[in-house]
Amino acid sequence: MIDLSTPALLVEDFEVVPDGARGVLIESLRLDPGDVVTVLGSAGAGKSLLISGFAGLVPASGRLEVAGRSLQACAPDERARRGLAWVPQGGLEVPAITVDELLDLPRRRRLRRLSDGGSGPAAGRVWRHDELDELLPGLSRCRPMQISALEATERVAVSIALALRVGPRALVLDEPTAGLNVAGLDRLRRALGAVAAAGVAVLVLTRHRPFAEALTDRPLWLNEGRSPPFGKGAGA
Numbered sequence: 001m002i003d004l005s006t007p008a009l010l011v012e013d014f015e016v017v018p019d020g021a022r023g024v025l026i027e028s029l030r031l032d033p034g035d036v037v038t039v040l041g042s043a044g045a046g047k048s049l050l051i052s053g054f055a056g057l058v059p060a061s062g063r064l065e066v067a068g069r070s071l072q073a074c075a076p077d078e079r080a081r082r083g084l085a086w087v088p089q090g091g092l093e094v095p096a097i098t099v100d101e102l103l104d105l106p107r108r109r110r111l112r113r114l115s116d117g118g119s120g121p122a123a124g125r126v127w128r129h130d131e132l133d134e135l136l137p138g139l140s141r142c143r144p145m146q147i148s149a150l151e152a153t154e155r156v157a158v159s160i161a162l163a164l165r166v167g168p169r170a171l172v173l174d175e176p177t178a179g180l181n182v183a184g185l186d187r188l189r190r191a192l193g194a195v196a197a198a199g200v201a202v203l204v205l206t207r208h209r210p211f212a213e214a215l216t217d218r219p220l221w222l223n224e225g226r227s228p229p230f231g232k233g234a235g236a
Contacts, residue, residue, distance in 0.1 A: 007032055007065070007067075008035070008067060008083075008169045008170045009029070009030070009031040009065070009169070009172075009201050009203065010029075010031075010063065010064075010065040011028070011030075011062070011064055011065075012028050012029075012063040013025075013026075013028075014029075014060060014061070014062035015060060015061050015062055016046075016049050016050060016053030016060040018049070024046030024049050024053070024222070026062075029203075031170060032201065033169070033199045033201060034196050034197065034198075034199050034200070035202070036201075036202045036215050036216055037203050037204070038203075038204045038205075038206060038213075039204070039205045039206075039212075039220045040206060040207060040212050040221050040222065041207060041222035045207075045222045046222055047175065047205035047206075047222060048088075048089055048175075048205075050205065051086055051172055054086060054172055055084075055086050056074060056075060056076040057076060060072075066083040066084045066123070066170050067082075067083050067124075067169045069083075071084060080168075081123065081166075083123030083168050083169030083170060084168065084169070084170050084172070085163035085164070085170070085171050085172070086163070086173070086174070087156065087160055087171070087173040087174065087176060088159070089174040090155060090156065090178065091154075091155025091159040092155060092158065092159045094148075096148070097146065099139075099143045099150075100143045100144065103129065103132070103143075105162075106126070106162070106165045107126075123167050123168065123169050124167045124169045124200065125167060125198060125199070126167040127164040135161075135164075135191050136160060136161055136191055138154065139157055139158065142154055142157070142158060153179045156178075160173070160176070160191070164195065170200065170201040170202075170203065171200050171201070171202050171203070172203045173203070173204045174205050175205065175207070175208075176188060176204065176206070177208040177211050188211075189214055192204070192215065193215075205222070
C-alpha cells in the first residue's frame with residue numbers, strides 16, 4: 001500500500017555540476033504520490049543534466065529521496081530498484097534486443113536476485129503487459145520488433161513501459177514530447193495522467209509549454225540552471 005504521508009520524491013539543495021559545464025540546482029522539490037509536476041526550460045537550461053543527476057549517471061550533491069529512502073549513495077540500478085524510474089530524451093538506445101525481451105528483463109532480474117538471496121519485491125506497483133498495452137497504444141505492435149528498428153516516438157513509449165515494469169514510486173521524463181503530433185501528445189497526456197492516478201509521482205521536464213500547461217496548471221521554470229521551490233512548505 002502506498003504511504004500518502006511520505007513524499008514519493010523529495011529533492012533539496014540538489015546540485016549537478018559536471019566537469020567543464022555549468023551546473024543545475026534544484027533548491028526544493030516535493031512530489032507526493034499521484035502528483036504531476038512539469039518543469040519548463042529552453043534548450044541548454046539543464047533539463048537533461050538534472051535527470052542524469054537523479055539517475056546517478058553524473059555526480060550530484062544534496063538530498064534525493066524516493067518514498068523516504070535516500071538515493072545519493074546508490075548506483076543507477078539500485079536507484080531504479082528503490083523506485084526512481086527515468087526516461088531519457090528520445091528513449092532508450094538498446095542494441096540487438098526485441099521490445100518483448102526488454103520488457104521482460106525486470107522480472108528476470110528480480111528472480112535472479114531472489115535466487116542469489118537478494119531483495120525481490122519492487123518498490124512500487126509493477127504494471128502487467130496487458131495494462132501497458134492499454135496504456136500505450138501501439139506498444140503491442142512493437143513487441144516483436146528490435147529496439148534499433150523503432151522510431152524515436154516508439155522508443156519513448158517503450159521506455160515508459162520499461163519504467164513501469166520496474167515498479168516506480170516516481171517517474172521522471174526528459175522531453176517525452178519530441179516528434180509527437182497532436183494526437184500523440186494527447187495520448188501521452190492521458191497515459192501520464194493514468195500513471196499518476198495509480199499513485200506514481202510524475203515529473204516531466206520539457207520545453208513544450210502547451211503540453212506542460214495541459215498536464216499541470218502551474219508549471220515550474222528552470223532558468224539558467226535554477227528552479228524555484230515547489231511542494232508543501234514552498235508556498236506552492
